[in-house]
Amino acid sequence: GDSVTQMEGPVTLSEEAFLTINCTYTATGYPSLFWYVQYPGEGLQLLLKATKADDKGSNKGFEATYRKETTSFHLEKGSVQVSDSAVYFCALSSNQAGTALIFGKGTTLSVSS
Amino acid sequence: NAGVTQTPKFRILKIGQSMTLQCTQDMNHNYMYWYRQDPGMGLKLIYYSVGAGITDKGEVPNGYNVSRSTTEDFPLRLELAAPSQTSVYFCASSYSTGGSQPQHFGDGTRLSIL
Numbered sequence: 001g002d003s004v005t006q007m008e009g010p011v012t013l014s015e016e017a018f019l020t021i022n023c024t025y026t027a028t029g030y031p032s033l034f035w036y037v038q039y040p041g042e043g044l045q046l047l048l049k050a051t052k053a054d055d056k057g058s059n060k061g062f063e064a065t066y067r068k069e070t071t072s073f074h075l076e077k078g079s080v081q082v083s084d085s086a087v088y089f090c091a092l093s094s095n096q097a098g099t100a101l102i103f104g105k106g107t108t109l110s111v112s113s
Numbered sequence: 114n115a116g117v118t119q120t121p122k123f124r125i126l127k128i129g130q131s132m133t134l135q136c137t138q139d140m141n142h143n144y145m146y147w148y149r150q151d152p153g154m155g156l157k158l159i160y161y162s163v164g165a166g167i168t169d170k171g172e173v174p175n176g177y178n179v180s181r182s183t184t185e186d187f188p189l190r191l192e193l194a195a196p197s198q199t200s201v202y203f204c205a206s207s208y209s210t211g212g213s214q215p216q217h218f219g220d221g222t223r224l225s226i227l
Contacts, residue, residue: 041220043218043220044205093214101156101158103156105154106153
């Protein structure tokens, strides 16, 4: 079945450092890919998405490119801030009707000043 | 904008008690979902609904029940609480399933079974 694998955390960075969180997927067909962010004590919020190969999703300085050849959707940010500290989830959605999101296990990011 | 609202935010139950977790959305979404989140395990789908009167099991439905009498509401029922049901529960909704439509999440219910 479909699955998502993302790098285990926690990831600890200093402010203004470069961030990469790896995400790879297994799916039949052409899924849509998402990154969600969860701040402490809150629900998940959509950060960015990409719906087809070579699409780049971007938001709040974060970017991820849908790479079909490597089945990857790595999250990057050039300069992290303390306020980016959160848990990040990679997820995929099959293009079949009636299917829900499949999530990775989440990666905790902690940014210190 | 309310979006997806879950109540209560926190609850402690004794083993064998029952309770209902409430979820309501004001976006007129047909699709609604219940997930549980356990540490280091991501989110697992419990039940979902494609519209009023229609529900289906997800990956981990045992010990839970749902109903969907209106488009807005999708309550989750625990009949005989067990320690294994200690978790954070999230309700979500979306315009459709599959494809590029994102899901919108509530802030969660933190449930402890003692």
